[in-house]
Amino acid sequence: MENNQLMYLVTGAAGFIGSYLSKAYLDMGIKVVGLDNLNSYYDVKLKEDRLASLKEHSNFSFIKGDLADKEFIMNLFAENQFDVVVNLAAQAGVRYSIENPDAYIESNVTGFFNVIEACRVYPVKHLIYASSSSVYGSNKKVPFEETDFVDTPVSLYAATKKANELMAHTYSHLYKIPATGLRFFTVYGPMGRPDMAYFGFTDKYFAGESIKIYNNGDFDNDLYRDFTYIDDIVEGIVRLTDQPPTGEVAHKVYNIGNNNPEKLMYFIHALEGALSKALGKEIEFKKEFEPIKPGDVPATYASTDALQQAVGFKPQTSIEKGLEKFAEWYVEYYKK
Template identity: 55%
Template sequence: MNFLVTGAAGFIGYHVTERLLDAGHKVVGIDNLNDYYDVNLKLARLGRLETNSDFTFIKLDLADRQGMADLFAAQQFQRVIHLGAQAGVRYSLENPLAYADSNLVGHLNVLEGCRHNKVGHLLYASSSSVYGLNRKMPFATDDSVDHPVSLYAATKKANELMSHTYSHLYNLPTTGLRFFTVYGPWGRPDMALFKFTKAILSGESIDVYNHGEMRRDFTYIDDIAEAIARLQSVIPTVDKNWTVEQGSAASSSAPYRVYNIGNSQPVKLMEYISALERALGITATKNLMPMQPGDVLETSADTQPLYEAIGFKPQTSVDEGIARFVAWYRAFYNV
């Protein structure tokens, strides 16, 4: 099939594109190649994808309304996997307008492209951050997501609401993907594992927030890509028996679904760091810091609906996943 992957030069976008190409699909990848983090890493990812003749890269900003409309009209995609966004919880505290342009206007442009060109299925990145102040564990897609604690999280909830509207009004099948702390090779330099690894190998200390008293549902990137590759063929359908009063919040009378994609095995931050120390063979010097604004204490994914839909759920252990990341990091940076 002919796929569009937005954010194809990004961490998740790169891995998903590679997975689709391996399965024999044609992929058009777009990215604006912004400098939120090292552009050379993005270009290196693209360089690997461009060795496949079924991949085409177009530099394009999601917020470019005419450019996006022209792209959709020219390509006539059968599937769209929308992973492009302005990422990062903490960055949203400093640069909120970047999130409005990319995550709100950009998402609307994707929805409009799908609507006007009869795309068969739109899958888009949401986030575990939408659960905000929730304390019930594990997080289930039936839970309320009305209390986000960062603008980033608020934009991701807005994406789900916008998608439901288009599913309802235009019968556009949409699937939201709530990712839980994704990590692995080719990861983002602004995320903890990358920052910790770089600091430890440089002989520097690492900042450990909330004195390490946090738990995360760390999810390995290959598991994310596998789940998306399977979900793209599970197209939501209309359910005329669904009601707001009795139906799941993750579904609808419209062709709309939302899934958690997480490892379902929360790990203490200190245990995560210990796994990294074992992989590196170095003990880190730790600066114990207070909680950061916009952060949450714990995440844990209920993935039973995902398993029922595709017969798969993430399961790569932290020890295995971190070892693979460290091997990639040492090779890529020649450390």
């Protein structure tokens, strides 16, 4: 089948990963229907700007709507014959799930159920959905492997993502829906999410405020994060798209991470360096140290062996290179 006859649904298309992925599919000549509810969890202008660049493609169409509205979702699937569905729409953020749990159940559980039900009624070649590295909870064994025990989430956000994996497995078992879950590890880059630490630190610097670092100032036992550059995430998803799982239960879960965790303090120094380069002057953040927050985990570290075996790809963008691209974009976008 020619690419121009393929039609993909990307939910969360105005989001960080969703907008980059939609562009990659469009560049391949695939028709993309982008769905998003444009909620105000963070700056809606950023979402609208991501969409604006997608709308320059004739093969892109945008629909504003909510995954939690089952009738709307069923009608959307009835009116279109989607070959592939990529469900990236979700209420994001670990800490926010402690303040506003209802949003997570509505979007991440009810919304996902509606999508997978629609895939049952209107079958697709492949359902790809966003899980999260947070499902590993406080696992001590590193690197995290897809076969690890993940029944001890430490946030509601993590619990909703684990629920998605269980629902997808069940639907694959019962209805033969080929489904792939992706456990993302701390995704960053230009046009990223303002609620992520690297973005927030940059905002604080320009506002003349100090940044809060949740490691108690304990540099020997610093937080580790597997920071993954957006282009690497998209490359992994694109390569997996036309490789739906097969077998008795056609459901697979993959880590997409950098397989190279960095100390949080090293990441912060690299961000200071990237901003210094973008601004043409030496900068340093004012820092405050606080205890680790509820729901946060000490380390995230992805084993990417399964992904590499499946599609011959391993994320490899260095922290320095990725943060330089972010800093250049930020200074240009916000006219700093």
